Amino acid sequence: MHTPIDPLILYGEVFHSRLLLGTSRYPSPQVLADAVKASQPAMLTASLRRQTAHADTSPAFWNLLKDMKVPVLPNTAGCHSVQEVITTAEMAREVFETDWLKLELIGDDYSLQPDTLNLPAAADHLVKAGFKVLPYCTEDLVLCQKLVDVGCQAVMPWAAPIGTGQGPVNPYAMRLLRERLQVPLIVDAGLGVPSHACQVMEWGYDAVLLNTAVALAHSPIGMAQAFAHAVVAGRQAFLGGAMQAQTSAQASTPLIGTPFWHQA
Numbered sequence: 001m002h003t004p005i006d007p008l009i010l011y012g013e014v015f016h017s018r019l020l021l022g023t024s025r026y027p028s029p030q031v032l033a034d035a036v037k038a039s040q041p042a043m044l045t046a047s048l049r050r051q052t053a054h055a056d057t058s059p060a061f062w063n064l065l066k067d068m069k070v071p072v073l074p075n076t077a078g079c080h081s082v083q084e085v086i087t088t089a090e091m092a093r094e095v096f097e098t099d100w101l102k103l104e105l106i107g108d109d110y111s112l113q114p115d116t117l118n119l120p121a122a123a124d125h126l127v128k129a130g131f132k133v134l135p136y137c138t139e140d141l142v143l144c145q146k147l148v149d150v151g152c153q154a155v156m157p158w159a160a161p162i163g164t165g166q167g168p169v170n171p172y173a174m175r176l177l178r179e180r181l182q183v184p185l186i187v188d189a190g191l192g193v194p195s196h197a198c199q200v201m202e203w204g205y206d207a208v209l210l211n212t213a214v215a216l217a218h219s220p221i222g223m224a225q226a227f228a229h230a231v232v233a234g235r236q237a238f239l240g241g242a243m244q245a246q247t248s249a250q251a252s253t254p255l256i257g258t259p260f261w262h263q264a
Contacts, residue, residue: 005236008042008207010184011132011153015042018201019231020073020186021224022211029064031220036068039224044070045102045209047077048092062095073134075102080115082122089126101126102156102188103135112162112189114138120146127151136188139173141180148183155181156188156209159200163212165192168200178204194223194230201234202242 008015021041026032036044046065065072074092079085085105093099105122107115114137126133127150135147139157147155157177160166167190168174178185184206191197197208210227217223 005239008184010134015071017042017228017231018207018235019197019228020045020188020207020209021214022209023061023065024211025215026220029060032215033064033068035214035220035224036070038221039214039228041070041228042207043073043100044068045073045075045211046096047075048088048095071100072096072098073100073102074098075136076104078106079104080106082118082125085122086125086129089129089131093131099130099132101131101133103133116140116143119143120150123147123152124150134186139170139177141173141177144177144181144185148181152183154184154186154206156186158189159187159196160190162189164190165213166190167192167196174200174205175203194226197227198230198234198237201231202237204238207231 008018017040019039019041020043021036021039022045023032024047026035044065074089074096076085076088076092079088082105085103089101089103092101103119103123103126105115105119107113107117114135116138119135119137120143123133123135133152134154134156135152136156136158137143137147139159144155144157157174159168159174169190174187186207186209187197187200187205188209191200191208191210192213197210200208208227208231214220214224214227
């Protein structure tokens with residue numbers, strides 16, 4: 001597949017893909033490995049539970065991640081308090097030997113909406129502790145600005161609630177967010193089909209993070225590759241400068257100087 005014409009830079013590190021993939025809910029480890037090979041993502045997210053941190057109950061999974069030679073982005077999935085986040089993050093740094101972290105602090109179990117009130121405080125602590133924090137958040141401009149203010153060099157707003165596949169449900173807010181913030185923005189959650197990924201990339205978003213839309217597809221491998229192509233297409237369209245929509249027809253060929261012109 002073709003790679004983007006410009007690299008993605010996060011916290012000063014260069015990535016030659018603008019697609020990030022989750023690693024849960026695939027039919028088998030081999031399908032996951034094949035999907036990663038087909039799409040060549042920049043990073044792979046992996047959750048860390050307390051029971052697997054020290055008991056090491058799933059060494060085959062960790063070995064699989066290492067064998068794929070793709071940087072791992074541990075996440076704090078399932079955490080409902082700032083202290084849970086901090087504890088899980090420290091364990092993840094030890095287990096995965098990385099300072100990268102996807103910050104998840106859940107405020108509502110039904111929608112899995114982030115705890116927007118406590119998220120900046122959690123991010124502040126983690127940034128000061130030396131983590132390269134990528135916070136999962138809503139598309140709220142004020143929240144995202146607060147995350148940047150505490151030191152997050154990139155933020156990851158959702159397009160829609162996790163696993164819904166609805167695509168961007170609030171285009172106005174997402175486009176406003178892109179216009180106002182100067183840090184990299186990664187769309188995390190809610191994308192269902194490749195055209196959704198292409199759309200947000202056309203708006204100027206820097207990358208997308210996917211899991212459900214790929215893992216639960218009829219062909220995860222084919223879907224992973226389709227999303228990878230869509231991300232590249234959207235980025236190239238953004239850099240190329242898409243035309244503005246018009247309210248009336250515009251002739252692609254000038255009428256002046258044409259040999260025949262018929263009037264009604």
